[in-house]
Amino acid sequence: MQEFDKHQLFFFDNIIFFDTEFTNIDSEIGELMSIGLVKPNGEELYLELEYDESTIHPWVDEHVLPYLTGNKVSKEEAIEKIWDFVGREGEKPFLMAYVNQFDSIYWYRLFSDPKGHPVFWIPIDFASILFGFGFDPDIMREEEFYKWLEIDTTKYNKHNALDDAKKLKEVYEKFKEKVNKDS
Template sequence: MERKLIFMDGEFTKLTTKGVNFLSLALITEEGKELYLEIEQDKNDIDPWVQENVIPLLNGNAVTKEEAKEEIIEFVKENYGEDKPVLVADVNQFDWNGICELFGVWDIPFFYIPIDFSSILFTKGIDIDVDRIELAKNLGISIEGFKQHNALTDTKILKATWDKLK
């Protein structure tokens, strides 16, 4: 069975072992259809680094967690029917934890085994700590208008890099 892919990146309030809460997340299908969401969070529970580097890149149109879940489910169904696409994320242990936090472990609209893009880079002999914008530029991907630490542009870089490396 060939599994369809969906690319994803999320920005968090802070990295923690006690649940990962999305400030924003983006999904892009293999065909290039996009979903970008910002999710309401307690502004007092945001890491100072995130305050400085992520918050300025948000558009301020946040939805509730329930609205985000409904929009994600609708987006997945519109593009994949009843199939559950395989989630591809750059550092998927954080993104997958955020998905589990948002949906609950058994109600996730994605296949239960995500793909970690950093592992793909490792198998291709590429330093997993490489700056993703520099990597994209070195692969000939146009990076004009890309803002690192914005979920949508980070997902666009992820997908474009995936497409170049496959």
């Protein structure tokens, strides 16, 4: 069993930060549109997938579609590219998303198996980490939070899966520094 060190609150960096965009928040009809993955070393993968345009919610049409490039791959191609990016050998990394419920649902639907994919089967939810440290889980919508972390959010496009994953990586790293410094 791993020993707990109260002075080193974040002890595991085998993480891939991710975000997805999907056609509809209703996961019964929605489809995965794009996925962004970022490793701690900054290596990144961005994929847009083929999807049924009839499932696009009007909100997605207005807020997500403008950020898509249109270079779509099939689900089979996406799965292969993700396996190649994450790797097929060694310890499986954890996926971390901000409010991971929807991202995880669409991830599992892509791979059609809760364990037959290249990452550890339990995803990490950054909103829960925030809550555990006494922050409102919705705080990532507040510009003051980013100012506290000294993050310039203007370099990120909202509702772009890769930008959201890169922003989460930066937030996680700065948040980790802040809470470890204060412990």
